[in-house]
Amino acid sequence: MRGEDLRYKKRSDFRLKCGAAYYTMLRYGLWLSGKYKFAETTGKERLPELQTSHKTPLLRKLKDVDMRYQYNKIRNLELAVQRLDKILLPPGRTLSYWKCIGKPTYRKGYLDGIVLHAGMVGHGCGGGLCQLSNLIYWMTLHTPLEVTERHRHGYDVFPDSNRTQPFGSGATCYYPYGDLMIYNPTNRPFQLCLWVGDEYLEGEWRSLEPPEHTYRIVEKDHEMRSEWWGGFSSHNRLYKQVLTPDGRLVSETLAAENHAMMMYSPFLPEKAEAEV
Template identity: 35%
Template sequence: MGRKLFCELCPLTYEISRQKCILSRHIRNFTSKEKFAKAKSPFPLPYQIFSHSSLMRRKLGTVDMVLQENKVFNLSLAVPLVNGVLIHPGEIFSFWNLVGNTTLAKGYKTGLAIKMGSPSQDVGGGLCQFTNLIHWMVLHTPLTVIERHQHDQLDLFPDFKRKVPFGLGTSIVYNYFDYQFQNNTTATYQIVIYQTEENLCGEIRSDQSQPYQYKIYTVNEFFSKEEDGIYRNGEVILEKIDTYFNVCIERTILQKNHAKVTYDTTGLKILQ
């Protein structure tokens, strides 16, 4: 067994390490010359580029549904802080810059979180669904993702009404695990976010039409049995399509998955 990191010694050393990371990010943001998106408009920009919705209450293995309800509440606090934000040319969208710290004092509840590769609980938990939605929409635009974190290539929960290819999720921790993208185009973009009774819904809008569409899908997906467990494999493909000629002009491998499955695999087709 390897030597433990300082943050792994005890809860106190973990908190010291966490506060150090938070302070470092504050200093980095304060001294940065980058311009972060802050301005909002209650009026939607004229062109809808892409829209998506995700179910807020999902059955995630044996996770207590109370944590799901708390997540829905946490989202209701965070959504107004992002809804309507404009990302002008050259600006950077930073999730934590807009939402801020998710504390009990602000009304956030204990929701589902992932810690050390396992389901856990934390105040403000569940907001990764928010950045998952934003990331999926951003992938359908020419906007450039500049910071994204993942859950260490782990397949944590069985599929439940999956709409988005596996492996495109995000991991966020205030404020040092952020989700950021930059607008390197000449157009202004806008994120519109709202909740219905069942879904978290979003749109990316712009003041200009977009000459390309983006198609994202998975190929060569399968489960394999390996020495230390079952793994989920596959490649996520992104195609850039010219909307005028309806032809693919660029095809790239967005991500390669080789994720260890952490749930009961009974019923799955597994290659030996």
């Protein structure tokens, strides 16, 4: 895999503001350009056939982080889920995560939640919504839907011993240009169903017919490097395997290539956890 300098590049406040304004303008222009036909309709009932499902815990024990921000995150997730639950993705249309949710603001009821920036755990309005984009991305990899825009996390925050999914299997989000976009290339509609339970954020992709294939995500070329400039990095590739119901391999395609700074050993104590 190619090498790259993963160190955080310090920018002036002026440059950061100008860059954010520029890319925000481009994103709004893209949404209005007519280049994509976006998913906009929400179904009243769930479509009958489950395609895939997943859930992730709402609360984690985080080192030196006020639990208030985690409870705030749950409120943020509830507000975002209201905008996405039961949305229909017809054939030929694209689902835009941020176009559906809109900008998280205090006025809309969003609270300060946990955010990760430049390798530091902090807080900001709408923090914690990456948990929702991570969930949607992982589920989408287990369907025939196509991810047309996804942004990888810049930091590898969990040791391998604590993982339930491969490193790099999530999708970070930052409004509005750090989007997650999903295209439906099939001839049938899909529906995204989401809810915030007592302990888990849960989701499903549903459709009108049972799934034709099963899907498996395989990690390859996983490597940890000691960088010449100091620090350690993690790298891998994720492949999406399509299988017949009886387990025969139909195809294998590259789903994602990941490169990230490691935040654990030596950057975090061995038993510490962090959350994106």
